Amino acid sequence: MSRNKIVAVTRACALAIATASLASCGGAGGSGSVSSPAPSPTPPPTGGTQTPDAGTVATVDDSVAIRIQNADTGQYLTIDGDSQTAGAAIAQAGGTSSSATGWHAIPMPNRQYNIENMLSHQVMGISAAAKTAGAAAVQWADNGTSDHLWTFYKLQNGNYLIKNANSGLYLQADTDSSGKAVIDQGERATSGTGCACQEWSLVQGTDPVYSMPPALTGSGIDVHDPDLIQDTSGKIWLYGTHNTLATSTDGQHFTSTGSPIISPDFPWWASKNTTWQGRTDIWAPSILHANGIYYLYYSIPIYQTPSDPTTNQGAQALIALATSTSPNGPWADAGKIIESCGDAAGCTTTFNAIDPAPFIDANGRWWMSFGSWQDGIHVLELDPATGLRLHPDATPVSIAARGAGEEGSFILPRVVNGKQWYYYFASINPCCSADSTYRVVMGRSENPTGPYLDRGGLDLRDGGGTILVSTHDYVVGPGGESVRDVNGKLKLVYHFYDARANGAPKLGLNDLAFDGDGWPYLK
Incomplete structure (x- = not known):
């Protein structure tokens, strides 16, 4: 999801199959x-x-x-x-x-x-x-x-x-x-x-090769890393990287509100977000509604790139939480969830604290997946009473890693064909350009903390991931995804770079269905 330009350390990965003579x-x-x-x-x-x-x-x-x-x-x-x-x-x-x-x-x-x-x-x-x-x-x-x-x-x-x-x-x-x-x-x-x-x-x-995205209109479809929620009145709220907010009443025409999601910025940001896009820039917001409260998880990139990418350490970034009784605020600051320190002196983190995605499992426990390129994607448990981290000292659980880049995870708990699954979606390869090679891959697990396997049987921690959608026709670099119900239909919510519009980022909103083996596909 959020910009993998912050670091692009790759690790060699080879196929582990015996070569035939x-x-x-x-x-x-x-x-x-x-x-x-x-x-x-x-x-x-x-x-x-x-x-x-x-x-x-x-x-x-x-x-x-x-x-x-x-x-x-x-x-x-x-x-x-x-x-x-x-x-x-x-x-x-x-x-x-x-x-x-x-x-x-x-x-x-x-x-x-x-x-x-x-x-x-x-x-x-x-x-x-x-x-x-x-x-x-x-x-x-x-x-x-x-x-x-x-x-x-x-x-x-x-x-x-x-x-x-x-x-x-x-x-x-x-x-x-x-x-x-x-x-x-x-x-x-x-x-x-x-x-x-x-x-x-x-x-x-x-x-x-894939179902084309439906034609969408309005000033709100120019978005990166989209996530959305439909409120009780049926109104759709669309959140995006760079603090963007748009609304829709029909799921086809999206209007930008012209104002940021979170405004004004919270005071403690001043000591954190000082060198990248200004203090009000947030990345990859992800929304959760529970107990009558909207929980908005978001990333703040503190530095664009570690000074020494060969350290394989996560960029300096953090994930925080804001809450409201309304999908458009005003937002109350709930504080920080987790932070990565990049290659700062004394740094002990290897993960990258970006791209939060909260979810509630079948037993009512709260979780959040996050992370990107450096050492992959992780899951940590949240406190349902606060939305904050339940065990601050616990090591996040690794669920996916890919040497050539993976980010923007999203986990969908879903009963399909009578079985409870946790479906994993993520974006791989570089994003954010008119020739992006972004694409969405998937896996699934019987447990929120994994192991997650792809359709071919590979563990996502070993570079696995079955392609859900990749570049096709004018849809370049589809990624930055979430999966949401809209008007009773399950949708893959993502951005792509529109080759018809000189590579401008646009909102994709495809119906998502499941085949007889319980695997998602674009309808």
Whole structure:
């Protein structure tokens, strides 16, 4: 949620799957037929020595799902057995009836892409992030490793090469030593026409990869890190980073109040918020209504960046609480919840005290998740009598961590298919620009303090997280999310950078539903 510019310390993270021993490029695999044959490679010219076409870097449409068809086998990339499990092999299929043959090219820097599977919402990578020829292609959570980055090169014959950023090798249809068809990586030939097993055609679909956000209007939709609440009259109050407040009566038109959420600032802020955006700037406000009281949790960033990011210590920031009997105040200062000290002398905190998200569990206990990049996301218990920290000396419980960045957590207690779950949502990657790579990932747990696992079975403390929504069409960098009921419908509340408006931040408000296995998706 709030600005990950405060520090961006990354930690190496690798896939932990055994690398298969595979043969070199060549050979068809699998069975079945396709409706149209793949294009044939361009024939070599007569006479002389030919160098294989290396192609030119290409752009891939991110608004619709694509099918990726091999020029040698005529088959389509899929997930072996339609598996949801992390580490399942990338395979090939003769038809496209399964959604596992759909892929989403998510734009990344340097004209590279994450390739997201539309069944599992994991990304394509290489087993154990290996750099050797013959290492198998597998699916995994988007943990930020470079083996999840791919570049598309368009060939003169209209096909594509798909090159792995980590290994410099090319995706190919292959056979292993037993003759079984596999998808792995291999070197590109230096002479001849090159192996057709490394050439792919991209067959575009027509359906959007994700449901588009509804058209919203008004001066209040320009917002970061949105959270909202609907009062007893049905009026919606929308809170955002930088102390913004807007209202709506219909959930479609949002009007800015033109005044900050909290004003005037509380006296004790003077000694804290002195060097970043002025004393009245607050980040990632999150609202809780209970006992007739509105509890507003918010962050104050004290310094933008630690002077020594290599210390891997949290930036200097704090989370505080204000209360009111009205959703728009006046607010009474309830004080500080938790503070991080950055790399100040004598600092002992490693977490980052930003992005609070309170929730009440099925037993009536109060909790708050918080944190970001440095050492991930944590949960601490709150006192229902005050809304403040119940055990000030207790160490917050770690529930998620990702070396390539994670922040803005939100936990939704929900009974789905007769089972009580705690659904975890968070934003990963850098935010806050017209080319943001923000996206929302999810996991769930049977307990408020975890462990939280993603759909592939990975622990979120080990970089897990199933993609809920990522960049698509004009929706760039969706994130900064909360999940709220509006007029009886569950909504994913988030911001995105609108490519139609030069990357201006806008409010997204999509319906959220659950599939037969109890996992959320955008309706």
